[in-house]
Amino acid sequence: MNDPDGDFFDGMIIETGEATPLTPHNQALILAGRELISESLSVGREFCKSMISISTGAIPIYLGILAFILPESYMLGISRGALIVLPVLLFLTAAAVFTYGYFPLTDSFSLDVIEEIEAVRGRVISRRTAAARWGFGLFLAASLLAALMLVANIGAR
């Protein structure tokens, strides 16, 4: 059945190489593949999960300090009001991005094909990394802007 030029099946040519015991590298990859779903559900998600609470928790802290700094009957103009609300929107957007990263993985792959395990591992890592980076960038921008707003209004009372 196995000739050097391969076997023909419905227009495809299948060439089979030598069968060998599993290499240590592939053994490790199989283990990684088996643990991939549960691991991606715990390690990467934990960061996103804690960042969701931190991002949403930052909003009442920011608004609380702002209420403490600003006089009770202080009237905000539209532009000033928008600037003060902007960090809140950024914190909310960051929380939404972290929630996307926190979502369970919806992907299917075969545990019998090394290339598929590697491809899914790559997709999981890049998705979580992208969510973590964008979310953290938004969180930093929101924090900086919030700090700036608080410093700018520090003498208002």
Added chain:
Amino acid sequence: MSKSPPQITVNPCPNCQGHHTFPLRIRRSPVMSLSGEANQPGPRKFTLLCTCPKTGQTFQTELTVTPPPSERIVSVEPDPAEEEDES
């Protein structure tokens, strides 16, 4: 030439030195080229993990699948529903 379901033959098996046949499930998809023949997908190489039916141990085998013209190979995996043993 064969029109039977795709399969690979492992001979000898690295675990039991026997002879096994593993049916494959190959997913293919048609490709359309916008710039002539230059984008014709080439052969794809896979490292397949098979389980020796005698010892139950897993081994690896490399295979290269060349698609028919205007098609590409999406994935290859052993078809457990049709597994047979010819040791």
